[in-house]
Amino acid sequence: MTIGGAATSLGVVSLFVVLVFLPLALVMGQAVVPDLMDGHWPHLSLAGLEHSLGNARSITAISHTVVLSAIGAVSATVLGALYALMLARSNVPFRAVLRATPWLIFLTPGYLKALAWVLLMSPGGYLAQFGLLPEGWDTAFFSLNGLIFVHTLNLFPMACFVIGAAMSGLGSEFEDAARTVGGSARQAWVKINLPLLAPAVVLAFLSIFAEIASDFGLAATIARTSNFGLLTYSIATAIENFPVDFQLAGSQALVLLAMLCSVLLLDKALRRQRRVRLITGRSRRPRIYDLGLWRWPVAGFGLLVSLLSVWLPMAAIIARSGARTLGQGLAASNMTWRYLDQALTLGQPANQALLRSLWFAGLTAITCGVLALLLAWRLDQGGKALRQIVLAMAVGAMAIPGVVMGLGYILLWDRVPGFADTGIYGTWKLLVLGYVSHGLPYALVVVLPAVGQISPNLIDAARLHGAGATTRMFRIIVPLIALSLVTAVLLVFARSVFELPISQLLQPTAGAPAPSVIVRLFGNDNDGLGSALSLLAILATGGLAGLLWLAARAAGRAVWGNGFDSLGGMPRSG
Amino acid sequence: MALTAWVECRGLAKALGTNQVLRDLDLSVEKGEILSILGPSGSGKTTLIRLIAGLADPDAGEISVAGRLVFGPRTNARIESRGVGYVFQDYAVWPHMSVAENVGFGLGLAGMGRAERDQRIREALTSVGIAALADRYPDQLSGGQQQRLALARSMAMRPEVILLDEPLSNVDAALREHLRLEILQLVRAHGTTAIYITHDQSEAMALCDRLAVMQGGRLLQAGPPEELYRRPNSWFIANFLGGANAIEGEVADGVFTAPGVRLHTTCPAPASRVALVFRPEDALPESAQPQNRLEGVVVASMFIGRCWRITLNTGSLQFVLDWTHRVEDGAALAFSVAPDRCALVLPEKS
Numbered sequence: 025m026t027i028g029g030a031a032t033s034l035g036v037v038s039l040f041v042v043l044v045f046l047p048l049a050l051v052m053g054q055a056v057v058p059d060l061m062d063g064h065w066p067h068l069s070l071a072g073l074e075h076s077l078g079n080a081r082s083i084t085a086i087s088h089t090v091v092l093s094a095i096g097a098v099s100a101t102v103l104g105a106l107y108a109l110m111l112a113r114s115n116v117p118f119r120a121v122l123r124a125t126p127w128l129i130f131l132t133p134g135y136l137k138a139l140a141w142v143l144l145m146s147p148g149g150y151l152a153q154f155g156l157l158p159e160g161w162d163t164a165f166f167s168l169n170g171l172i173f174v175h176t177l178n179l180f181p182m183a184c185f186v187i188g189a190a191m192s193g194l195g196s197e198f199e200d201a202a203r204t205v206g207g208s209a210r211q212a213w214v215k216i217n218l219p220l221l222a223p224a225v226v227l228a229f230l231s232i233f234a235e236i237a238s239d240f241g242l243a244a245t246i247a248r249t250s251n252f253g254l255l256t257y258s259i260a261t262a263i264e265n266f267p268v269d270f271q272l273a274g275s276q277a278l279v280l281l282a283m284l285c286s287v288l289l290l291d292k293a294l295r296r297q298r299r300v301r302l303i304t305g306r307s308r309r310p311r312i313y314d315l316g317l318w319r320w321p322v323a324g325f326g327l328l329v330s331l332l333s334v335w336l337p338m339a340a341i342i343a344r345s346g347a348r349t350l351g352q353g354l355a356a357s358n359m360t361w362r363y364l365d366q367a368l369t370l371g372q373p374a375n376q377a378l379l380r381s382l383w384f385a386g387l388t389a390i391t392c393g394v395l396a397l398l399l400a401w402r403l404d405q406g407g408k409a410l411r412q413i414v415l416a417m418a419v420g421a422m423a424i425p426g427v428v429m430g431l432g433y434i435l436l437w438d439r440v441p442g443f444a445d446t447g448i449y450g451t452w453k454l455l456v457l458g459y460v461s462h463g464l465p466y467a468l469v470v471v472l473p474a475v476g477q478i479s480p481n482l483i484d485a486a487r488l489h490g491a492g493a494t495t496r497m498f499r500i501i502v503p504l505i506a507l508s509l510v511t512a513v514l515l516v517f518a519r520s521v522f523e524l525p526i527s528q529l530l531q532p533t534a535g536a537p538a539p540s541v542i543v544r545l546f547g548n549d550n551d552g553l554g555s556a557l558s559l560l561a562i563l564a565t566g567g568l569a570g571l572l573w574l575a576a577r578a579a580g581r582a583v584w585g586n587g588f589d590s591l592g593g594m595p596r597s598g
Numbered sequence: 599m600a601l602t603a604w605v606e607c608r609g610l611a612k613a614l615g616t617n618q619v620l621r622d623l624d625l626s627v628e629k630g631e632i633l634s635i636l637g638p639s640g641s642g643k644t645t646l647i648r649l650i651a652g653l654a655d656p657d658a659g660e661i662s663v664a665g666r667l668v669f670g671p672r673t674n675a676r677i678e679s680r681g682v683g684y685v686f687q688d689y690a691v692w693p694h695m696s697v698a699e700n701v702g703f704g705l706g707l708a709g710m711g712r713a714e715r716d717q718r719i720r721e722a723l724t725s726v727g728i729a730a731l732a733d734r735y736p737d738q739l740s741g742g743q744q745q746r747l748a749l750a751r752s753m754a755m756r757p758e759v760i761l762l763d764e765p766l767s768n769v770d771a772a773l774r775e776h777l778r779l780e781i782l783q784l785v786r787a788h789g790t791t792a793i794y795i796t797h798d799q800s801e802a803m804a805l806c807d808r809l810a811v812m813q814g815g816r817l818l819q820a821g822p823p824e825e826l827y828r829r830p831n832s833w834f835i836a837n838f839l840g841g842a843n844a845i846e847g848e849v850a851d852g853v854f855t856a857p858g859v860r861l862h863t864t865c866p867a868p869a870s871r872v873a874l875v876f877r878p879e880d881a882l883p884e885s886a887q888p889q890n891r892l893e894g895v896v897v898a899s900m901f902i903g904r905c906w907r908i909t910l911n912t913g914s915l916q917f918v919l920d921w922t923h924r925v926e927d928g929a930a931l932a933f934s935v936a937p938d939r940c941a942l943v944l945p946e947k948s
């Protein structure tokens with residue numbers, strides 16, 4: 025390895041250590057070495073852990089988390105599989121809407137959907153006003169049921185993506201082969217397709233399980249309202265409420281991490297067991313089933329899912345942001361511009377929170393973009409192995425729940441000498457740092473594979489024509505990955521605007537960002553202003569992202585000519 | 599020792615990971631010569647020319663280009679100063695640059711002024727016949743046109759030597775022959791020295807002044823193609839270049855003997871225990887060389903266009919012969935081989 029290569033590795037490692045490893049280590053240390061931060065001689069003790077986890081509240085939170093994650097993962101996986109099957113193998117109409125739905129769900133934060141469903145389902149809420157809410161459903165909703173319902177609608181896209189990809193890789197050849205030897209359609213599915221799709225189904229289930237276990241959005245909204253204690257929320261309260269109990273938070277975080285680790289290990293073990301390598305890179309076009317008249321009810325099912333997961337929540341938020349009270353419904357007399365006006369007027373707290381969030385998210389997105397690019401540049405010289413390692417670390421970091429990260433950041437930057445002396449705890453700088461650590465993995469996961477897809481010969485050809493490292497970067501690599509880079513920046517931006525747990529835990533004393541303000545407003549029965557703020561945040565993010573996209577494309581054309589368009593999304597290998 | 603040839607490699611060795619890809623390899627190419635390198639997949643052909651280009655560094659050895667040492671114990675010339683052009687198997691034309699920009703990229707980096715650069719670009723594109731496509735982007739070009747562009751891009755730099763790594767393997771068969779001739783003419787017209795890698799043996803032989811065969815990271819033999827074909831120095835080369843019949847036995851005083859076989863040969867013998875090889879097309883009627891006669895029973899006949907390919911069983915041996923007419927299966931057949939076509943190589947297992 026060259027000196028440059030060694031320096032790069034060192035840089036990457038120290039970035040990872042500060043952003044991820046140290047905070048995580050402190051969280052875990054906190055659980056088993058109680059005096060870690062007290063200036064005493066630290067000693068290992070499981071007593072604290074036992075005490076923290078032995079009380080009734082912790083036990084409830086743990087069991088609730090397991091039960092919710094398991095049931096939610098089953099139902100989201102089933103829904104996702106059906107949805108994927110509908111899209112991949114049937115001639116269902118309204119494909120454009122049905123295809124867009126999972127992406128729209130994926131791009132909007134869960135807690136906004138949760139808050140919207142609170143508006144819809146509460147006693148006297150929108151559904152009740154329209155007489156659409158059967159007796160007793162409102163109370164039923166504010167419990168495990170409602171959580172499963174919203175999680176399912178929010179997370180089935182993950183299963184849909186994973187299983188859909190497997191289905192299109194599978195094609196229909198195996199199934200057709202089974203039919204030719206006399207199997208019925210049902211037998212072909214049960215005996216051939218299902219076993220072949222099983223790994224994807226298991227992967228989807230485990231990912232969703234992990235996602236629900238680490239979710240904070242629903243835990244801090246529906247679950248809190250329903251008094252349904254969950255680990256993530258319990259961790260946050262242990263830190264936020266007085267007296268602060270880091271020991272408790274650390275212990276619960278440890279349990280959560282252990283849960284996620286076992287999911288990860290389980291996934292690994294299962295994959296090692298079934299090494300059927302039939303899904304090749306070749307994408308086969310599967311046969312489409314003609315559903316006949318059945319296609320209408322099937323489309324109805326798809327549209328219903330779309331309605332419940334995207335359009336109805338959106339409508340509820342729009343309606344609520346223009347209404348004086350929830351209870352008086354959609355009557356004209358109930359209309360008001362007050363909330364939107366507050367959220368739009370400079371100097372109003374809601375507006376300040378919104379601008380703050382947009383600004384922080386922008387800063388985060390640009391930082392992550394630049395870091396991803398720098399890494400891509402250095403890794404261009406460092407070779408494939410280093411890139412794989414960085415990618416693996418990024419994927420690992422993505423699995424860490426925001427609450428745990430937030431806790432780690434508090435411990436590191438408030439309490440560890442050296443870090444605490446920087447004085448960034450309680451300022452916007454730490455919040456942005458938290459966003460960066462949360463967003464960078466996503467940027468890397470988008471950008472690094474794009475760099476990896478560039479044929480090394482394209483780079484070598486440039487070297488042969490006399491291009492040095494900088495020229496290669498700006499005249500070959502950047503143009504080739506420009507679209508991925510813009511995508512990464514936009515993705516990080518959108519995630520950061522709505523990032524809840526880190527916003528809540530690392531709130532700057534000078535003023536909170538929009539996500540924690542939104543959740544607080546709903547919690548304080550000020551859901552009108554909360555809805556208005558949510559609506560504006562969605563519009564602003566969507567609008568800014570769109571503008572940025574157009575600007576990037578125009579700039580790309582101006583700098584790199586029409587060739588920029590000919591790249592058409594994915595860099596070509598040459 | 600003075601390095602005299604235009605491109606010269608001495609004692610090159612290179613390991614990639616745990617894999618010793620090149621071992622003690624010597625190679626020289628004269629000025630203006632076209633050398634084809636032929637070898638099975640994984641024999642280290644690409645690695646060899648990457649070392650020459652400077653895209654990777656040898657573990658040991660020396661390389662000189664145009665009489666100048668570019669790699670040695672204390673030398674490692676920068677890539678762009680070596681005067682080496684390189685044409686990749688997958689073209690590697692930059693997709694975000696137009697045809698003209700692709701060609702102009704290196705010229706601009708070399709500090710060439712606009713007017714001269716445009717002139718060069720036009721010349722280069724004209725020489726490969728794609729001047730009309732100057733403003734297109736690579737994804738608007740066919741595979742053959744992209745490879746022409748890649749060639750123009752390299753030639754525009756006026757390299758001392760151009761390295762071509764299987765440039766035609768991604769081009770469809772119909773175009774391949776045509777493009778091969780074009781490349782040859784262009785390189786010859788400029789008097790450019792070229793190293794042309796391929797694993798198509800007919801392409802290798804058709805194209806070059808000299809042919810080098812590699813196997814397992816070593817250069818086995820180099821010379822004019824007909825010499826390698828007629829006088830292979832190993833069983834591997836004999837078999838690799840067009841296929842051959844082989845008989846293991848002893849040779850003494852120009853007479854080769856094996857159980858049931860006695861053949862005269864005028865070819866030099868590398869040892870006393872040898873393999874005698876002859877090509878299917880060297881089989882003659884038995885009356886042509888009565889002293890060098892072999893016979894057997896026909897087990898299969900196959901029409902292959904210019905002749906019949908006959909498989910003959912002599913009991914312990916099997917031969918493949920090119921014959922002018924069909925012979926019934928089971929019929930006896932005798933044939934002969936001229937003494938100067940009975941090449942001797944070391945037996946396969948030694």
Ligand SMILES: Nc1ncnc2c1ncn2[C@@H]1O[C@H](COP(=O)(O)OP(=O)(O)OP(=O)(O)O)[C@@H](O)[C@H]1O
Nearest residue numbers: 614615617619638639640641642643644645646797
């Ligand atoms: N980066 C690498 N690390 C380890 N081994 C490598 C690497 N690149 C190539 N090799 C190995 O080196 C050997 C020679 O590779 P090389 O590409 O030079 O072969 P080649 O003769 O060009 O083959 P082909 O005809 O398939 O192009 C192969 O066995 C290959 O597997």
Ligand SMILES: [Mg+2]
Nearest residue numbers: 643644645763
């Ligand atoms: Mg090769």
